[in-house]
Amino acid sequence: MTPSTMAPDTGTREPGTAQARDIDRRDVRQASSIDLRGLHKRFGKTTIALDGVDLTIEAGEFFTLLGPSGCGKTTLLRILAGLEEPDAGSLRIGDRDITDTPPHKRSVNTVFQSYALFPHLSVRDNLAFGLRMQGIPLEQRKAKVAEIADFIQLGDLVERRVDRLSGGQRQRIALARALICEPNVLLLDEPLSALDAGLRGQLQVELQRIQKRLGMTFVFVTHDQDEAMVMSDRIAVLDSGIIQQVGTPSEVYEHPVNAFVARFMGHDNLFAIQRSADNWVDTDLGRLQLDPAQQRSEQQGWLLIRPETLELGGDVPAGYNRLEGIVKERLYRGSRIEYRLEVNGVTLMAVASNLGQRLHAVDDRVTISVCPEDLVRVAA
Incomplete structure (x- = not known):
């Protein structure tokens, strides 16, 4: 569905959506661990994006995939989201093998670098979109939108059109829209890279605060070493589709395992x-x-x-x-x-x-x- 075909949230259920589900804030899904084994991904005959990736991410962890352009971090994130299929290997979230599970059946949401918002709609309708697709009744949608808007500190922005907001405000809205459906895992694909340095630093702190309050598993992609160290519980440094090192920010910075990691950490x-x-x-x-x-x-x-x-x-x-x-x-x-x-x-x-x-x-x-x-x- 494109922005031009999408109508404001009036309470009418779209044909084919799931039946309404009662999602109570007191019964929020618990954070899920992630387990990747032997993931391989090749584009064409020569480009190896992932070369046998083994990785375990603990439930409730703020985990960052760090590396230069072309290292495989975004490919790995897209495989987690179900937007790419691995050529080999397996993927588990919690106790479920989701290697072959389509994106819409995974309890995973993604915040993209471009935010992917509907520009002509209000903040309220952007936030309610995922709930509407799930068939959540109108009154429940209103309550959850109000709750998430307060949680993300959107203030009186909910009635404004998205195309009239700043980059930092749009970033908050994209994050709120991803959180409102309460996924087990939230994926973040360089969502701060387009922001100026001052706002970027402010939102780094906000993202970390939100993640700790929710206890949700966050998987964050960035090429910025400082950003990774500020926000992460642990970091995986990738190069040429291979994980070079996994550790806490202090371990990766103070004790890099090889020259590549040392140079990439500055x-x-x-x-x-x-x-x-x-x-x-x-x-x-x-x-x-x-x-x-x-x-x-x-x-x-x-x-x-x-x-x-x-x-x-x-x-x-x-x-x-x-x-x-x-x-x-x-x-x-x-x-x-x-x-x-x-x-x-x-x-x-x-x-x-x-x-x-x-x-x-x-x-x-x-x-x-x-x-x-x-x-x-x-x-x-």
Whole structure:
């Protein structure tokens, strides 16, 4: 049904819709877990979108699929929604195998990047559309629309036409329309990407708040690392149709399992390990001592140094690694200062707080110290 053929919500049931169901707020469906096993998807003869994906998402989790364009995250979301069929593998939501279940029979709703609203209709009629298709009686629809509008803080917008609202207001409406039918799982396909930075940050917090209040399982797709870390309980990082790492935001950021994940999470301080033995490694920066927990059987790989773990100037604490560098560039970032340093002819990035810290000038020679526990070995 297109917007041009859709009539306002007057209480008339569309032919062929399901019989009215009594959905009581006191009997909201419980959140469902998701279990994916051996999912494969290929487009054409050469393009592999998913290459044997195994993944478990816990009930009530805010789970994010993170990765660059073409990594397979949107394909995976569309398979969850039933909009794409896998070439192989299985999909369970809760205790049901829904691999072959059509989209309209899955307890799954999707919030798209484009919002997919009916622009010529009011907010009220947009919100009531899914309930109307389910055959919910008019009075129940009115009550549920009022309830969700209050929950999402839509205020007095319910009588306005959607095409007269801002992007942030439309995003709230799209979210409310997806939630009003109380699905077991809510899928969100980069719904904030078209918004400006300030509004985007505000709605990130709102989405997280709503998810925690509802306890519903959210699966969120984004290519924005900061967005994923702010909102998620856990993150899966994908590349070329393969899940590279699954973990909490702190695990993925502080302990990436390989160089791809480290670079995608924004880490510039990656240095090839030339030699290693016991608790030290040789890199272009020099020889650095590691925490014994970082000992690995493999000799090569990469060393990750997070920029916020470096201390510039002052005395080097006992047991810390000491380096000497020259400040090549200083960038003001408000609450923090970023430094580009030259150490032994290679670049090292450092981040320092802008609160009561001494500022180092370009061309200053500085002492750099880092704790062995903050050095992380990363696989190639």
